[in-house]
Amino acid sequence: RKEVEQDPGPFNVPEGATVAFNCTYSNSASQSFFWYRQDCRKEPKLLMSVYSSGNEDGRFTAQLNRASQYISLLIRDSKLSDSATYLCVVSSPGPYGQNFVFGPGTRLSVLP
């Protein structure tokens, strides 16, 4: 089993739709959780950190369920500019600092 798994995608949704991404992780010692977005042929960029209480940033809401080892990202009122690949990232303490593990990503295409 991969350490971080995500919905395989791709997701094709119309503008204005709400879309949800799911992510599960296997390492129960994981401490920090993030969503990154990656545009085609570009580097990953931090979208938001995910906190235990859940957090929201505009149209984006992230949730964490430690008991189920599950992370989610909800995008409301999706825009054309939201088209990208969304990466779930989990970090855990390693011998020399934080060990970051990236999920394979879920591609989103928002259609006009």
Next chain:
Amino acid sequence: NAGVTQTPKFQVLKTGQSMTLQCAQDMNHNSMYWYRQDPGMGLRLIYYSASEGTTDKGEVPNGYNVSRLNKREFSLRLESAAPSQTSVYFCASGEYEQYFGPGTRLTVT
């Protein structure tokens, strides 16, 4: 406001050639990382450096060497390139959140 910079952006090598990918960050981070990204595989850690003077192997270190030259710079060297090393290489830095450079697209023929 450079963040993480990488050179070169593109490179084509023949099998057996060597090259060094350069990375620098201006955010005063202790930790720096090298990843490769292949279709369907996601980002895989090659090497990381928790601080100046230390380096450690990641998930896929074979065929690579690294040097943490100082706090700012972390280079990745391919001593004898192989077609299996055709990939996109990203450098990143950061202790809590990671910040990535723009990547190097390497093709080995």
